[in-house]
Amino acid sequence: MSDSLRGRSGIVTGAGSGLGRATALQFASIGARVVVADVNVEAGEAVVAEIASAGGSAVFIATDVTDPAACEALVGACIDTFGTLDFAVNNAGTTGTPGSVVDYPIDAWRATMAVNLDGVFFAMRAELPSMVTAGKGAIVNVASGAGLVGFAGLPAYVASKHGVVGLTKSAALECAARGVRINCVCPGSVRTPMLEGFMGGDERMERAMTAGVPMGRLGTPSEIAEAIVWLCSDAASYMVGHALVCDGGATVQ
Ligand SMILES: NC(=O)c1ccc[n+]([C@@H]2O[C@H](COP(=O)([O-])OP(=O)(O)OC[C@H]3O[C@@H](n4cnc5c(N)ncnc54)[C@H](O)[C@@H]3O)[C@@H](O)[C@H]2O)c1
Numbered sequence: 343m344s345d346s347l348r349g350r351s352g353i354v355t356g357a358g359s360g361l362g363r364a365t366a367l368q369f370a371s372i373g374a375r376v377v378v379a380d381v382n383v384e385a386g387e388a389v390v391a392e393i394a395s396a397g398g399s400a401v402f403i404a405t406d407v408t409d410p411a412a413c414e415a416l417v418g419a420c421i422d423t424f425g426t427l428d429f430a431v432n433n434a435g436t437t438g439t440p441g442s443v444v445d446y447p448i449d450a451w452r453a454t455m456a457v458n459l460d461g462v463f464f465a466m467r468a469e470l471p472s473m474v475t476a477g478k479g480a481i482v483n484v485a486s487g488a489g490l491v492g493f494a495g496l497p498a499y500v501a502s503k504h505g506v507v508g509l510t511k512s513a514a515l516e517c518a519a520r521g522v523r524i525n526c527v528c529p530g531s532v533r534t535p536m537l538e539g540f541m542g543g544d545e546r547m548e549r550a551m552t553a554g555v556p557m558g559r560l561g562t563p564s565e566i567a568e569a570i571v572w573l574c575s576d577a578a579s580y581m582v583g584h585a586l587v588c589d590g591g592a593t594v595q
Contacts, residue, residue, distance in 0.1 A: 346576035348373035351424030351511035353416060355407050355465060356434030359532030361484060362571075364563035365431055367569045370398030374450030377420045380434070407434045407461030412420040413468040427472050429574040432465040433484040437540050438498045451498045459509070468511055470522065477521040480574040483510045484566075485526045485585060487593045503528075507585050514583030523582050525573045530589025532561040556591030 347369065351502050354369070356362035358380035366376045370393040378393075378400050380386035384557030386402040393400040403419045405412050420427050438454030439447065488496065491501030495521040507526055529553045531537060537560070541547045564586060569588045572578055587593055 347429070347571065347574065347578075347579045348495075349375070350428030351375040351426055352378070352431070353379055353420050353427065353469070353575070354431040354433060355375045355405065355416075355461070356378045356484075357389055358382045358512065358588065360419045360536055361429070361529065361532060361563050361566050362433040363389050364567040365570050366400065367396075368402055368564065368567040369429075369574075371517075372571070373398075374429070375399040375424045377416065377423065378402045379407075380415050381406045382397065385593075389409045391427065397471045405446060407432075407465055408456040410419035410464040410467065413461075413464040416465075417468045417472065421472060426476065427469060428479055430481045431471045431484065431570055431574070432462045432469075432481065433570075434461055435484060435502075436499075436537075437496065437536060438502075441497070442497050446497055455502050455505075458499065460503040461507060462506050466587035470513070470517065472516065475518050478513070479522045480578075481513075481522070482522045482544045482573045483524070483526040484570070485510070485528045488586065489526070489587050490585065490587070491593055492550045503523050510585065510594050511583045523573075523578070525578070525581050525584045525586060527566060527569050527573065528587045528589065528593070529569070529584050530555060530587075530592040531562055532563060532566055534563055553572060554592055554595075555589070556595065558585070559590065561588065561590060 354366045357366040357378040387481040390402045391401045485506040486503040488500045489507040510526040
């Protein structure tokens with residue numbers, strides 16, 4: 343990992359838990375200044391306190407990414423606090439409700455799309471103007487293995503994550519010549535509060551999920567954070583529009 347992120351500043355959405363928390367901690371540990379954004383105030387403030395106690399620099403901004411105005415305010419807060427928006431990780435997401443397409447509740451569909459796809463769109467829409475004006479910046483959207491292949495029983499999640507991959511590629515092409523790199527990561531099954539909630543303490547489900555991973559284990563949040571932070575760094579200076587799979591081999595089978 344290059345030292346290029348030291349002193350740079352940026353945003354991580356959904357940074358109060360799981361992958362977002364691990365990513366915020368990783369940025370701070372290498373000297374980047376982080377805006378921790380989450381709809382969960384207590385969780386977000388706890389991550390900021392954790393960063394501060396380790397000697398890092400972070401602020402918490404309560405943000406619901408389903409609200410375009412909140413995303414605009416988040417970017418403004420980063421620039422007001424740290425002076426620049428150099429990187430952004432659009433990570434906030436939800437698994438949504440399991441169900442089949444034929445009788446999937448309309449409200450559940452809209453709620454999942456609102457966070458996972460609209461939220462990434464609203465965030466990038468807010469983040470890009472200052473990056474394009476500066477002629478530099480890096481954005482990483484958090485998609486999923488479910489953005490590349492289908493999973494029966496999670497139609498809204500799978501559709502939203504395929505949307506994130508497509509949106510990433512489209513925005514990346516628009517911005518490639520303007521100095522702003524946009525990529526996404528596609529994590530496999532990673533042990534976070536979201537995944538623990540999805541598995542619901544069912545050991546058979548965990549065994550089945552692990553059995554589908556050639557490496558024979560779930561991922562850890564820090565393994566995904568490493569990939570995200572690398573994509574935001576100058577070490578990834580020729581990476582544009584890429585969907586980086588971090589899944590222990592699950593989707594190459
Ligand atoms: N854990 C996995 O196995 C896995 C696999 C692939 C992709 N992902 C993706 O990684 C991302 C993070 O997932 P995680 O496992 O860390 O989940 P998590 O539930 O542990 O953390 C998600 C965070 O997002 C926040 N959030 C939810 N809705 C929000 C909103 N509207 N505005 C702002 N913040 C909001 C939550 O409060 C929470 O702090 C998600 O996009 C998820 O789809 C996770």
